[in-house]
Amino acid sequence: MQKITKEVYLDWYENMMLWRKFEDKLAAVYIQQKVRGFLHLYNGQEAVLAGALHAMDLSKDKMITAYRNHVQPIGMGVDPRRVMAELFGKATGTSQGLGGSMHIFSKEKGFYGGHGIVGGQIPLGAGMAFGDKYNETGAVTLCYFGDGAARQGSLHETFNMAMNWKLPVVFVCENNGYAMGTSVDRTANHSDIWKLGLGYEMPCGPVDGMNPIKVAEAFDEAIQRARRGDGPTFLEMKTYRYRGHSMSDAQHYRTKDEVKEYKKIDPITQVMDVILREEYATEDDIKVIDKRVKDLVAECEKFADESPYPEKSVMYDVVYEQEDYPFLQHKL
Numbered sequence: 001m002q003k004i005t006k007e008v009y010l011d012w013y014e015n016m017m018l019w020r021k022f023e024d025k026l027a028a029v030y031i032q033q034k035v036r037g038f039l040h041l042y043n044g045q046e047a048v049l050a051g052a053l054h055a056m057d058l059s060k061d062k063m064i065t066a067y068r069n070h071v072q073p074i075g076m077g078v079d080p081r082r083v084m085a086e087l088f089g090k091a092t093g094t095s096q097g098l099g100g101s102m103h104i105f106s107k108e109k110g111f112y113g114g115h116g117i118v119g120g121q122i123p124l125g126a127g128m129a130f131g132d133k134y135n136e137t138g139a140v141t142l143c144y145f146g147d148g149a150a151r152q153g154s155l156h157e158t159f160n161m162a163m164n165w166k167l168p169v170v171f172v173c174e175n176n177g178y179a180m181g182t183s184v185d186r187t188a189n190h191s192d193i194w195k196l197g198l199g200y201e202m203p204c205g206p207v208d209g210m211n212p213i214k215v216a217e218a219f220d221e222a223i224q225r226a227r228r229g230d231g232p233t234f235l236e237m238k239t240y241r242y243r244g245h246s247m248s249d250a251q252h253y254r255t256k257d258e259v260k261e262y263k264k265i266d267p268i269t270q271v272m273d274v275i276l277r278e279e280y281a282t283e284d285d286i287k288v289i290d291k292r293v294k295d296l297v298a299e300c301e302k303f304a305d306e307s308p309y310p311e312k313s314v315m316y317d318v319v320y321e322q323e324d325y326p327f328l329q330h331k332l
Helices: 006-031 046-055 071-075 080-087 121-135 153-164 193-200 212-228 256-263 267-277 283-306
Strands: 062-064 141-146 169-175 204-208 233-238
Touching: 006 046, 006 071, 006 080, 006 267, 006 283, 046 071, 046 169, 046 212, 046 267, 062 121, 071 080, 080 283, 121 141, 121 153, 121 169, 153 169, 153 193, 169 193, 169 212, 193 204, 193 233, 204 212, 212 233, 212 267, 267 283
Parallel strands: 062 141, 141 169, 169 233, 204 233
Antiparallel strands: none
């Protein structure tokens, strides 16, 4: 793993701040109805992404996740303006405005969604890894899911196959404490989700998902294991979301005091504290970064606002590969 230097800390701070403010803006425009449908925000979980990106080889490694998927593609190099345009349903979006909040994609940057079906991405992640093993690309797939999806039967089928075939995949449970509004303790008779890997003799373990250093170290070990051909790893990232499951979540299942306690270990604050303590930057330098982030987010909103909506015909053009599909009947 590359050394965690001053430059890494400064990049982490700026990137995590961008992801946080990008989604704060999404929450604001959602109330204005510029973004419709469901909206699941990542606030609080940024260290999981920051640490992973530090350990990945972005020239070939891939990532797939669930519907809390707006900032991951930005981290992998997708233009944040296009991500926001997708959420606005605009033609300049990553899926031409047809995917929306849950379906951000960029094959070019190795980001494969964004999946609305709970746990649906788990077997897909293994399939991607199978393709890389078959084609000998040397790439590793990071397959994310939540604590609720960890209870899906497809996870067990996928774990079994991934171990049998020694697939180059890292399975990652982002355990933010709640499956929608149901606490982890109420979904099973055990609360250590990482132990699900033990039944398949899969290397597995818990990770402090609020600390990007701990995350990077765990991912580095898992990715190197996969790249050597030694098969998958299952990591449980112990993290927390500061906002509700989605924008429509009243959050009656937890107290404000609980959220307040977790904000004491905010990953952005942890990184900023190190930067200031080690004198990697001054408070004035931090303000410059914050201003740069604020300007970029404003630029993203402006781009999305001014972009056109897609033509209705696009909805048909992207469904069937065969242009003269014989069973398609429609009138525009």
